[in-house]
Each structure stands twice: as C-alpha cells, then as structure tokens.
Amino acid sequence: MPPKFIDLFCGIGIGASGFVKAGFDLLTGVDSDAKACEVFETNLGVIPIVGDLREITGEDILRVVGLKRGELDLCVGCPPCQGFSSLRRTRLEKWQKDSRKSYLELFGERIQELFPKVVVLENVRGLNIGPNRRFLNRFLKRLKSLGYEFVCDVLDAADFGVPQHRKRLIMIASRIGTPSLPEPSHFDPAKTKRVRRWRNVRDAIGDLPRLGSGEKHDSISLHEAADHAESVLRLIRNIPRNGGSRTSLPRRLWLPCHKELARKNQRGAESIYGRMRWNSPSPTMTTRCNGPSAGRFLHPEQNRGITLREAARLQTIPNGFDIPGHKENVASWIGNAFPLGFAKSLGDSIMDDFWAR
Numbered sequence: 001m002p003p004k005f006i007d008l009f010c011g012i013g014i015g016a017s018g019f020v021k022a023g024f025d026l027l028t029g030v031d032s033d034a035k036a037c038e039v040f041e042t043n044l045g046v047i048p049i050v051g052d053l054r055e056i057t058g059e060d061i062l063r064v065v066g067l068k069r070g071e072l073d074l075c076v077g078c079p080p081c082q083g084f085s086s087l088r089r090t091r092l093e094k095w096q097k098d099s100r101k102s103y104l105e106l107f108g109e110r111i112q113e114l115f116p117k118v119v120v121l122e123n124v125r126g127l128n129i130g131p132n133r134r135f136l137n138r139f140l141k142r143l144k145s146l147g148y149e150f151v152c153d154v155l156d157a158a159d160f161g162v163p164q165h166r167k168r169l170i171m172i173a174s175r176i177g178t179p180s181l182p183e184p185s186h187f188d189p190a191k192t193k194r195v196r197r198w199r200n201v202r203d204a205i206g207d208l209p210r211l212g213s214g215e216k217h218d219s220i221s222l223h224e225a226a227d228h229a230e231s232v233l234r235l236i237r238n239i240p241r242n243g244g245s246r247t248s249l250p251r252r253l254w255l256p257c258h259k260e261l262a263r264k265n266q267r268g269a270e271s272i273y274g275r276m277r278w279n280s281p282s283p284t285m286t287t288r289c290n291g292p293s294a295g296r297f298l299h300p301e302q303n304r305g306i307t308l309r310e311a312a313r314l315q316t317i318p319n320g321f322d323i324p325g326h327k328e329n330v331a332s333w334i335g336n337a338f339p340l341g342f343a344k345s346l347g348d349s350i351m352d353d354f355w356a357r
Helices: 016-022 036-046 058-063 097-116 130-145 203-204 232-238 258-264 308-313 327-335 339-355
Strands: 003-010 023-030 074-077 118-124 149-156 165-173
Touching: 003 016, 003 058, 003 097, 016 023, 016 036, 016 074, 016 339, 023 036, 023 058, 036 327, 058 097, 074 097, 097 118, 097 130, 118 339, 130 149, 130 165, 165 339, 203 308, 258 339
Parallel strands: 003 023, 003 074, 074 118
Antiparallel strands: 118 165, 149 165
C-alpha cells in the first residue's frame, strides 16, 4: 500500500499533486479558502476539509480520514508565509504583531496531535533569517521533543527542474529514520557542463501563441493578456527585449510612480516593469505575477505582462489542471503554490528514504 499523506494549508492542491505523482496516497487537505478547496477537489478527486486550522484539531482531521494518532505516514504543511517574507511591509510599529507568524506554531500543534511518521515544511527563506529564526527554532524544538530528527535548508526550485528561481526553506522531519534533503537534478549551465541544465522561460512558455495587450486565446485556458493602458504600453514598447527593465529607459518615459520611487531611493523596486530572459529561469512567481508593476513579469519579447497560463507553466502546473475563478484569486493561488515539480522531487526523495525499500 502506498504511504498516506495529508496537506495542511493546501490551497488549490498544486503541491499535493506533486506528492501524488511521487506515489503517495492523498487522504485530504485542509484550507480556509472555500473556493480554493473546490479547485482542489475538482482536480485531485479528494474532498478537502474547509476551515481554519485554529479551529480544526488534529483529532478532527484523524476522525475524517479514519486514522489514529501516529498512523499517518506524511504531513505536508505550507503555512501562510507573508509574515516572514522580505516583500511584506516593513513600516510597522514595534507593538504591531503579524498574526500570520503564529501559523507556524499552529502547524507544530497539529503535528503533535497527528504525530505523523514524516513531516515536510515549506516556507519562505526569510523564516531562516535574523529575528524570524526564533520562530523556526521554537518549531524545531517542539519536533525534537516529540522524537523527530530533521534536516533544514534553503533550496532553489530551479535546481529541481522548475523553470523559476524560487528559494524556499525546506524542512523534512522523521521519527522513523534519518531524513535527507534531495540532491539537485538540474544545474546552472554557466557553471557546469552537466547534461541536465536549469529549465528556462523558453522551455516553459516558448510554444504558447503570441498575444497582444488585451487579447485572449480561444482554446488555451488562462492565456489572456492584461489590457494595458496606452501610457503603460508606451513604456513597455521601449523596454529592451529579453531581460531589459525600466531603468534602461530615459527618465522622460518613466511613469510618475517610478519617478517617486527613485526620488525616495526605495530599494527593491528595480525589477518593476522588467522583462524575463528567454534562456534563464524566471523570477519567483508571486500573488501578483500577472502584473508588470509588481516585478519582472513582462514577457521576454511581447509587449505585455505574462498571462496566468504562462505563470502556471512557470510553476510547473500542467495545462490539464483546471483553475477557474476570478483573475485575482487565480493569480494568488498560482503565486502561492508549492511548485508541482519541486514537490514531486521532495516526494521522490522521501519515498526513496523510507518507503522504497
């Protein structure tokens, strides 16, 4: 029998799909987003638990899946990470607390109640940096007290066949043996002559039909370009192809908001209205990945932002994975997803370590 797993904070089920492809048997997922859970059920054929994990206990989950504490093989969790992200707002008063940070502690509580044999945590790399490290240390201390061994490091999805640079903190914990992180399967072609190079933007989206601003493809779902205003199109047309950015333009072509960013010398905005490069992995997909004002999300050569279909391809979401819904919701679901190819690589490694004997 294949090992059984559940996915906490499951979203629409992209990460779960990767573990299914690695050979695990999905029992359920848990998420508070009812619309996301509908997409999860449609694509995975498994009914998730809709609700807030602050109110759904491990005992509740075990009752639904018909297991006792300690019988679950694997629990995967990607707690909401914005509280640890370098992209979050930084101008907060000292007394203000980000409640999303408590989700990591909540994940630890549910692990204690479920007591699975193996645990996977995926989160932003900021969890491992500076003051945030104390939240991770507290979580790991809990796991150690429960008898788990663990490995933890920041991995780049590009090293595992995903056509996107997406650096994430990955922790694998086990109480049935010593865990290990997967070895990279793909490599920077500039640094090695190994056969399996990083997959790039051209590999992922180069075959998709061309679109102009505001155009939509008749038969390819989510392949619809944003309808850019003429002022934005004028800027985009002048940005050099294949990796150019707005900083390459004369100041007279900058939008007023860009001039304001420059006046304030605000860091982190250099990639806004930047083009992707054909022969490199894409930048990290975010919840606004179809908006060029949010990052380097312009098509390498066409004068438009990338479509949601292109974003999905860069997240290794297959064309057959149906994602209906409002554009903002779909962009958020895609941007937050645990890339399917990355999840499968982790699943393959865990399967080899503990269940492929």
